[in-house]
Amino acid sequence: MKTIVYQKFGNTEVMQPVEEPTPVIKANEVLVKVKAVSINPMDWKIRKGEMKLMSGSAFPKHTGVDFAGIIEETGSAVTHFKKGDEVFGVVKNNMKDGALSEYVAIPSSNIWKKPAMLSYAQAASVPIAGAAAVAALEKTGKIAPGTDILVNGATGGFGMFLLQLLKDKGANITAVSNTKGTAVAKRWGASTVIDFTRENVLTQQKRYDIVIDLSGKMGYANAKQIMKPVSLFLNPTPRPIEIPTSLFKNLFTAKKHIVILSQPSSKNMTMLLNAIHEGLQIEVSRIFPFDQSVEAYQYAEAGGIIGKVAIEIN
Ligand SMILES: NC(=O)c1ccc[n+]([C@@H]2O[C@H](COP(=O)([O-])OP(=O)(O)OC[C@H]3O[C@@H](n4cnc5c(N)ncnc54)[C@H](OP(=O)(O)O)[C@@H]3O)[C@@H](O)[C@H]2O)c1
Numbered sequence: 640m641k642t643i644v645y646q647k648f649g650n651t652e653v654m655q656p657v658e659e660p661t662p663v664i665k666a667n668e669v670l671v672k673v674k675a676v677s678i679n680p681m682d683w684k685i686r687k688g689e690m691k692l693m694s695g696s697a698f699p700k701h702t703g704v705d706f707a708g709i710i711e712e713t714g715s716a717v718t719h720f721k722k723g724d725e726v727f728g729v730v731k732n733n734m735k736d737g738a739l740s741e742y743v744a745i746p747s748s749n750i751w752k753k754p755a756m757l758s759y760a761q762a763a764s765v766p767i768a769g770a771a772a773v774a775a776l777e778k779t780g781k782i783a784p785g786t787d788i789l790v791n792g793a794t795g796g797f798g799m800f801l802l803q804l805l806k807d808k809g810a811n812i813t814a815v816s817n818t819k820g821t822a823v824a825k826r827w828g829a830s831t832v833i834d835f836t837r838e839n840v841l842t843q844q845k846r847y848d849i850v851i852d853l854s855g856k857m858g859y860a861n862a863k864q865i866m867k868p869v870s871l872f873l874n875p876t877p878r879p880i881e882i883p884t885s886l887f888k889n890l891f892t893a894k895k896h897i898v899i900l901s902q903p904s905s906k907n908m909t910m911l912l913n914a915i916h917e918g919l920q921i922e923v924s925r926i927f928p929f930d931q932s933v934e935a936y937q938y939a940e941a942g943g944i945i946g947k948v949a950i951e952i953n
Contacts, residue, residue, distance in 0.1 A: 640658070640659060640660070640661045640740060640741035640742050641656060641657075641658060641740070641741050641929065642656070642657060642658075642659050642701060642737075642739065642740035642741065643655065643656055643657075643701065643702055643703075643737070643739045643740070643932050644657050644659075644698075644699040644700065644701055645686060645698070645699065645700055645702070646698045646699050647698060648686065648687055648688030648691075648696075649686070649687065649688075650687070651933045651936045651937050651940070652933075653686065654686070654702070654932065654933050654936065656930070656932070659740070661741070661742045662742060662743065662744035663744070664712060664713075664714045664744045665714055665744070666714040666715045666716040666717075667714055667716045667717065667746050667747060667748075668714045668717070668744045668745055668746050668747065669710050669711075669712065669713050669714065669717055669720055669726075669744075669745055669747055669750065670710070670711045670712040670713075670742055670743075670744055671706065671708040671709065671710055671711065671726060671728070671742065671743050671744075671745055671750070672708050672709045672710075672711045672741065672742055673706050673707075673708040673738055673739075673740060673741060673742065673743055673952050674707055674708045674709065674759035674763075674951065674952060675706065675707050675708070675758075675759035675760040675762070675763040675926075675949050675950065675951045675952065676703040676705060676706045676738050676739045676763055676949065676950050676952070677703075677705045677706075677760065677763040677764040677767075677768075677796070677923070677947045677948070677949045677950075678703070678935060678936060678939040678947070678948045678949065678950070679704060679705060679767045679768065679796065680795075681704065681733065681767065682702050682703055682704065682737075682936070683936060683939075683940050685700070685702070685734065686700070686702060690734065692879065693734045694734040694735060695734075695735065700735070700737065701736060701737025701738075701739065701740065702737040702739050703737050703738045703739035703950070704729055704730045704733040704736070704737065704738060704766075704767060705727075705728075705729055705738070705763050705764065705765070705766045705767050705768075706727065706728060706729075706730070706738035706743060706763050707725070707726065707727035707728075707753055707757075707759040707760070707762035707763040708725075708726065708727075708743075708759065709723065709724070709725055709726075710722055710723060710724045710726060711742065713747075714747070717747045719747060720747055720750065724752065725752070725753040725755075725759075725762075726750040726751060726752060726753055727750065727751060727753045727757075727759075727762035727763055727765060727766065728745055728749045728750035728751060728766065728903075729749055729766040729767065729903045730743065730745065730749070731745065731746055731749060733767070739929075739932060739950065739952075740952075741952060748905075749903075751905070751908045751912070754912060754915060754916070756915070756916075757915065757921065758923075759951065760923045760926050760947075760949035760951060761921040761923055763949055764796065764921050764923055764946070764947040764949060765908070765911055765915075765921065766903035766908070767796075767901075767903065768795075768796035768797045768799065768800055768947070769800045769903070769907065769908070769911040770901045770902060770903040770904065770907045770908070770911075771797050771800075771801075771875055771899065771901040772797055772800030772801040772804055773800075773804070773901070773907040773910055773911065774875075774899050774900070774901035774907070775797075775801055775851055775873050775875065775899050775901075776801070776804050776805065776808075778871070778873055778897050778899060779805075779808075779849055779871065779873070780871075782805070782808040782809065782810045783809070784809040784810075784811070785811055786809075786810050786811060786848045786849065787810075787811050787813070787845070787846070787847045787848050787849070787867075788805060788810045788811065788812050788813070788847060788848065788849045788850075788851065789812075789813045789814075789815065789840065789847040789849070789850045789851065789865065790802060790805070790812060790813070790814050790815065790829070790851050790853065791815040791835075791840065791850065791851065791852045791853060791854050791856075791857050792815065792816070792852065792853035792854030792855070792856075793814035793815060793816045793820065793824050793827075793829065793832075793853065794814070794816040794817070794819075794820030794823055794824050794827075794945050794946070795853060795944060795945075795946070796944075796946060796947045797853050797875065798814070798816075798824075798827075798853050799827060799920075799921070799922060799945075799946045799947070800911070800919070801851065801853070802814060802824065802827035802828040802829060803827050803828055803914070803919045803920065804914060804919070805828060806827065806828025807828075807914070811830055812828055812829045812830055812831075813829060813830070813831040813832070813833065813845070813847070814827075814829035814831070814832045814833070815832075815833045815835050815840050815854075816832060816833075816834065816835065817834065817835065817836060817942075817943055818834050818836055818837070819943060819945060820832075820945055821834055823922070823945050823946075826920075827920070835854075840865065841857075841861055841864055841865060843865060845865070846865055846866060846867045846870075847865055847866055847867060847870060848867055848869075848870050848871070849870065849871045849872075849873065850862045850865060850866055850870070850871070850872050850873070851872075851873040851875075852872070852873070852874060852875075852876070853875065853876075855876035859872050859874065859881075859885070859896045863894055866894045868893060868894070869893045869894075870893070870894050870895070871894075871895050871897055872894065872895065872896050872897065873897050873899055874896060874897065874898050874899060875898075875899040875900075875901075877898045881896070881898060882898050882900075885897070885898055921946070921947070922945060922946030922947070923946060923947045923948070923949050924944055924945045924946050924947065924948065925938065925944075925948050925949075926948075926949050926950070926951055927948070927949070927950050927951070928950070928951060928952075928953075929950055929951065929952040929953070931950075932950050935948060935949075935950045
């Protein structure tokens with residue numbers, strides 16, 4: 640089968656298309672013929688060696704953790720799926736495995752039935768970004784109408800899910816986005832949009848109950864300037880040291896720094912699938928064919944993307 644591997648950390652030039660044997664499944668696994676993979680920033684952070692502590696440094700590495708496809712074969716212990724089912728899911732170990740291949744062997748606990756209303760590219764966009772948005776929502780606590788929430792970096796994959804889920808809770812959302820994203824941020828639920836290419840959100844007078852930074856560029860020290868005296872900073876891109884230190888420092892401040900670490904699960908996928916059935920939109924702004932996987936990553940890594948970018952495999 641065709642797949643993409645890399646033999647050292649680096650930019651997209653380390654990505655190589657190669658032929659590998661089709662994986663052999665275990666009793667609890669299914670073999671999925673992959674139809675689409677969505678791109679997440681974690682793919683290139685791992686490839687660039689920025690997450691070595693968790694990914695390890697063994698090569699070759701595969702890439703792409705979110706996928707959708709059709710079940711080709713089921714293991715002897717798999718009961719809830721059958722050959723021909725359309726599914727979406729996430730690789731077993733998202734720091735070490737990759738789904739950007741013709742076939743992938745996956746534990747049946749890591750896949751869910753694809754709703755017919757979603758394309759493969761849309762379904763492949765759900766697990767990582769969607770689970771992260773659900774995790775952020777769980778950390779906000781109770782949201783009353785008029786709770787002022789700032790979402791910084793609001794129109795990428797994570798923001799797409801988060802804005803729409805927050806809107807359903809009645810929050811008063813200010814989104815910070817690039818110029819292209821201002822209209823879409825409003826469509827997804829923001830009442831106010833700040834274009835970060837024209838305005839510095841940190842110099843604003845407004846203060847927020849919750850600041851969520853999806854850009855990875857704001858940081859708690861900056862966010863504090865625009866937080867109300869009792870407030871939350873939600874951080875899905877912590878430096879490793881911030882995971883323990885934020886817990887300790889929170890004992891001494893009412894401006895809490897909360898780290899978001901999420902994992903797709905049946906619980907959060909069920910919640911997302913319900914929201915999708917109720918109208919949550921999944922926007923895949925560009926789809927590349929498998930033989931342009933390198934170009935797909937170059938495009939996504941350049942930024943300025945609305946929603947998700949996906950790669951389709953025939
Ligand atoms: N902890 C977890 O469990 C978890 C799970 C999923 C994702 N994440 C992380 O969460 C982050 C967001 O994920 P994503 O999938 O939404 O990534 P994404 O699609 O790349 O979105 C990031 C957004 O931030 C914007 N941005 C860049 N510079 C900015 C600035 N100075 N001010 C305001 N916004 C700015 C980007 O705009 P431009 O494109 O115009 O630069 C983009 O819209 C990533 O770092 C990802 O790795 C963490």
